[in-house]
Amino acid sequence: MNDESTGSTPGASDAGHGLLPEQLPSVSGPLTGSPDLPAPTPDAPGAADGEVAPPPRQNVFIKELLRGSAVTTILAIVAAMVVGGILIAFTDEDVRSASGYFFARPGDTFVAIWNAVYGGYEALFRGSIFNARAHDFATQIRPLTNTLGFAAPLIAAGLGVALAFRVGLFNIGGRGQMLIGAATAGLVTFQLGLPMWLQLPVTLLAGIAGGAIWGGIVGLLKARTGAHEVILTIMLNYVALYLVMWLVRTPGLLQATGSNQPISNPTPGNAQFPELFGPRFPLLDWGFVIVIAATVFVWWLVERSSLGFRLRAVGENPHAARAAGISVQRMYIYAMLFAGGLSGLAAMNQIQGSVVSGFDAYIDAGIGFDAITVALLGRSRAWGTFAAGILFGALKAGSFTMQTSQGIPVDIVLVVQSLIVLFIAAPPLVRTIFFLPKTDAEKAAKARAKAAKRPAEPQNEKAVSA
Structure with a gap:
């Protein structure tokens, strides 16, 4: 037969004559429409059989790293x-x-x-x-100690907000919980006159208990009535503000003895946190060590304990948690008790540390609301919140130098x-600005958006032609 009868290409080699198609070698290259495939290797078996070789591991690692939070x-x-x-x-x-x-x-x-x-x-x-x-070196590192001192109450209050976030609660009542914590400590412990080894922890525990009770009210109302925690915490912030304003203006309650100013008595010396590294670093005291311990406790509670597992389950899906036998109402109460107690700890870092000359209704100094920012930046994780609190403490400490030296x-x-x-x-905005790879969820959303537009295009063309 000639070449035309066999259907072979003129001038082609006769080496393939008499072979079945599956016995012929695979053809690849730019002119055939299929890329050159590498030889099979232990890491990519079957690559020569038409399968696409997986990307190198380092490429996958870099991509996942760039996608990470x-x-x-x-x-x-x-x-x-x-x-x-x-x-x-x-x-x-x-x-x-x-x-x-x-x-x-x-x-x-x-x-x-x-x-x-x-x-x-x-x-x-x-x-x-x-x-x-x-x-000298002590003066050189003093700014760092000031940063840690400013960060301590931010971290404590931020932990309270972050813990509530993990349970699906938006706790914006840090201000009220701080105010009630400070008022409770002032009313209950300032007049005791106990020795320092007893006065200091009693004052600390009283403040934590006051904040926990104020936060627990929100959790109880949320659990029993279904009221939204945002509305509850906003309203209780105002209740706490005006209640403390009344207390510091009323003689015999929180108003300083022999004064007509709306301010409390100074914090007793035996209730103040001792300085951590001496008088050259006045803003860094043992309150920061207690905040570190609180961070470890929150991390263990949320990530390692059985109660933390139930709290996280409610935060992920309360309906599924209820079906699994978890008391959602009880978890709401526990979460707000812990959140309020941590805000009370933030208040104690104020009145037992940096503000010991007496406090008024503005002792929170905006920390209750800044805690929301710290928790968001920390991704609602204990150590992330700790790092975010230090960052915001640095911004606060450095802002004064920026104003005085640079105007x-x-x-x-x-x-x-x-x-x-x-x-x-x-996050998609950040990835767009810095040209980072999109996540699988973003790619899927973009594909769905394109798929939703495709059927509408012929209808639009028909409408235009009509």
Whole structure:
């Protein structure tokens, strides 16, 4: 037969004559439409049989790392710092004056921007971590101890919010729980006059108990009546605020003896936390050690205990938890008791540590609401909240140096904090900004959106043609 009768390609080799198709070698390459496949290996068996070889392990590791929450959190902080630097540049007088003749000498504007941004963040670092301009080592590390001192109540209150988050509760009542904790300690223990080894723990436990009771009221109402915890905590914040305002204005209750000012008696000396490293570091005391112990306790409670398993089960799906025999109502009460007690611990870090000259109805200093930000940044995990509290303590400690040495408003730091929360709450935005790989859930959502649009396109074309 000739080539045409056999259907073979003219000029082809006769080596394949007489072989069945499945006995012929596979053909691959750019002209055939199939890529060159590698030879089979122990890690990729069957690759030469037409299967796609799996990607290298290091590529998979890098992709999962870039998708992880840790990288997203770090990049969210970086993005917030960049936006904060832009705000610093816009508010700087030298930048504004140099921008007036930008087209004549643009270099002056860029130098002014660099000086403003670098000076601001250098002052932030110098006031919160390490002051290289100081003459001795103790003064150089004092900013770090100030950061830890500011972070202690933030961590304690943030742990309370984070624990409630894990149970599916949005606890925004940290302010009220702090106020009641401080008021309980002042009413019950300030007049006891006990020795320090007894007065200090009694005062601490009284404050924790006061906050736990105030939080437990929310859990009880939530469990028995189904009332929403957000409404309950908001209303109880106002109740606690005006109650403490009345207490510090009423002689014989919390008002300081012999004073007509709305302030309590000073914290007794034997109820104050001792300084951790001496008088050169006044803001760092044993309250921070207690906060570390509280972090370990919350981690163990939520991640390792049987009660924590039931709490997490309710947070994941209360209906499934109820079907499994878990008392959802009881878990709500437990969660709010723990959350309120941790907010009470934050109040004790205030009145037994940094504010010992007497307190009023504003002793919370915004910590109750900042705790929500700390818990969100910490992904509602114990050690994540601990790290987030230190970060926010650093921002607070460094903001004073930024204002005094560079003239930068403290509000810039508040804007940076808000931007951190904004980016943390929108991981797809962070991944888009930094060109990170999308998660499987995002890819699936995008595919569903495309699939939903496809059937509608012919209908739209018909409508247009009609």
